[in-house]
Amino acid sequence: MTELLYRSDAYLRETEAKVLAAGPEGVVLDRSNFYVQAGGQPGDTGILRWDGGEMVVANTVKGEAGPLHVPAEGASLPPVGASVTIVLDWDRRHRLMRMHTAMHLLCSLIPGAGVTGGQIGLERSRLDFDLAEPPAKEWLSEQLTALAAADHAVTDRWITDAELDENPSLVRTLSVKPPRGSGQVRLVRIGAEENPVDLQPCGGTHVRRTGEIGPVTVTKLENKGKQNRRVYLVLEG
Template sequence: MTRSRALFREDAYTAENRATVLESSEAGVILDASVFYPRAGGQPGDTGTIAWDGGEMAVADTVKSPDGSALHLPAPGAALPPVGAQVVARLDWNRRHRHMRMHTTLHLLCAAMPGIFATGNQIGAEKSRLDFDLPEPPAKEWVTERLNELIAGDHPIGERWISEAELDANPGLVRTLSVQPPRGAGQIRLVRIGAEEAPVDLQPCGGTHVRRTGEIGRVEVVKMESKGKQNRRIHIVLAEG
């Protein structure tokens, strides 16, 4: 069981929180609660600051500690908060929100080409990519148009939890070949785009997403390249903002 409450999972739009320092060293800082997303599933770890009375630490990255808590990595030379200190953790919100828009777009990319499986992904604030097991991909212009149609539909995005047994009974929910949903906790988080009764996309995911697809804004597929006999890599950018 983790020592730290994962506030990013409760509300991805919370940009800061008050917390108590549980552990502090050059190896990283652990808080009893954090809005920072630890690097996982192709989504980068959050950056930002941790401030306390008399000091502030720049957070260069966030990763998972051995027990799964968010481990905030200090920037080189940064001051460290003392254990037990009351702090305010603040995200670089613009960067995080871009990751949320990008991550949701990659889910829509799966929806735009049903029946194929992702073999890898990397989310970035400026550019993201998704690799597919796809022998004959459509033209990048077609993919761009289809993605923007789905975005313009302004579909709501929600989540629900299912048991690992339910996932085993519905293996088609898993759309990735390279990354499997984390197991061991007994429950799997499903992210749904669209209405519950007829979702545009539904798949296991632990990352952060926007509330509605319209929030993403226009996107563009800037490049498609071959990475093997059937593996194709699709590069996407946010065309607005």
């Protein structure tokens, strides 16, 4: 099993690892700080470096033997058993972290509506809500920017599958269910423990404080069905 270091430290930009397997489909490591594509968040990119070579990582995806660090076209593969330095494309990751946390803030502004879909992007992200009529985009932009500027702490903790079953209202997503099977589920909290701005299961990476997000603008609202409203947002900087 690959140790997923980003779960305990989303700010780890570089680390050492050992190559367990390598092929054209990707490289499996014993540990990694690269996020594995899932839940609407893209997989991380960066570089693997070893004595005598390096490989550009074009994506990180799920594989049968563990996360696959997908090589860019024409890239050399590290030898099995080699020690490698994993260098994360930090600027890209941090922007995705800002986006992802902003999307949690958006959920907090539309309480009670299930999330039917979503996609985190570098330039623009979207969330789909099971909702008859969303708030005005100007109001959403104003509230999102204010929540970000309030510099709320973003923390996480783990609960058991049974605890989640006892609190089904924690799950906002209708199309993507929290990952189960390990016996525990990660909860991401924005704000104070006693009165959080947002609290929901999530396996993605987030900023430590909402002040890192910066101004947020909702650029477009779309009607994608009888009860499906799509909200697009962008970040400054």
